[in-house]
Amino acid sequence: MQRYAVFGSPIGHSQSPRIHAAFAKQCGIAMNYDAIEAGHADFAAKLAASGVRGANVTLPLKEDAFALCMGNASTRAQRAGAANTLIRDGDSWRGDNTDGSGLVRDLTERHGLDLRERRVLLLGAGGAARGVAPALLDAGIHSLYVANRTLARAEALADALGEPGRVHPRSLDDLARLGEFDLLINATSATRGGSLPTLPMALAGRRSAAVDLSYGEAAVPFLAWARAAGCTQALDGLGMLVEQAAESFLLWHGLRPETEAVYAELRARNDGLVTAD
Incomplete structure (x- = not known):
């Protein structure tokens, strides 16, 4: 069972575990995806201890994530000076930015x-x-x-x-x-x-x-x-959250999932609090 996670603070509200579970089911991939609370002081340690093969990174850690993979970052991450996606590369990390x-x-x-x-x-x-x-x-x-x-x-x-x-x-x-x-x-x-x-x-x-x-x-x-x-x-x-997640999923698994049904389900779950149009 492959393990992935999203790191950030606060992280309890994150929809990323739900999104990636739907993508994995759609693509027939067995994976666990967790939400892990982490701040500037403990992000690197928690990432190292997590055992994940890949990670998403949200506020306030995107610049911290870039610093961890500065020598092995995509052009997108280098231009941004921030990384929201990490891919395990041996004992280190490769970084990208799909936002x-x-x-x-x-x-x-x-x-x-x-x-x-x-x-x-x-x-x-x-x-x-x-x-x-x-x-x-x-x-x-x-x-x-x-x-x-x-x-x-x-x-x-x-x-x-x-x-x-x-x-x-x-x-x-x-x-x-x-x-x-x-x-x-x-x-x-x-x-x-x-x-x-x-x-x-x-x-x-x-x-x-x-x-x-x-x-x-x-x-x-x-x-x-x-x-x-x-x-x-x-x-x-x-919508951006779903689309950047699909890009991260592609980087990890080599497959791009369909996003519209996942977006529609999340939109319905949002209880009309924020309308899309």
Whole structure:
């Protein structure tokens, strides 16, 4: 029986075990997939002791995971400076980042968004933001504004992306002067505590779409703001979660599972707390 797990904190809410159990059943693979609580101080030790063949990594450990596999990381993980997927490679780990491809697939194929030439605001500059930023640029967006409470972290992400003509670091204090965006993405962890940075309504227009990379209760404050601001679509991160999981499953097993039925089941289980459209 192959063993896999997701590491993070908090982790009790994670839908990843349910998703990977459905994928394994669909593909006829015998595997266990657990959720393991871990923080910065004990992540490496718990990963080593777990005996897993592969792992997903969520908040707040994606940059920690990248540090563990820095010499054996995919181009996607290197560009992001963060890893959300680990694959055992002998006595060490190979790292990848499937967040960006999962987000783009969800937005374009499930929700019909055309990302080409779009003006995008990315709130946050941590591991979640780092994971999706390169894929957004590759999808053909016009420009990416990275707004973070600490400007230095936004500048560090912009430097890592290496496209100064398209990527613009900003402080949250600058938001009132940035104008309207076609796509607004919340990649901060602030809403997990029920709070949301002050966001001017002028950031969104009638054709704007908004996405929170979280799902469930954590996504409620930002999506409520998006609807009040008049966004045409207000999406949570459940679809992205399923799509990035499918990409991780492919890396581990060489098979890409079908995602739509799994997404539909999770959407129904979400009890209408956060609607997808």
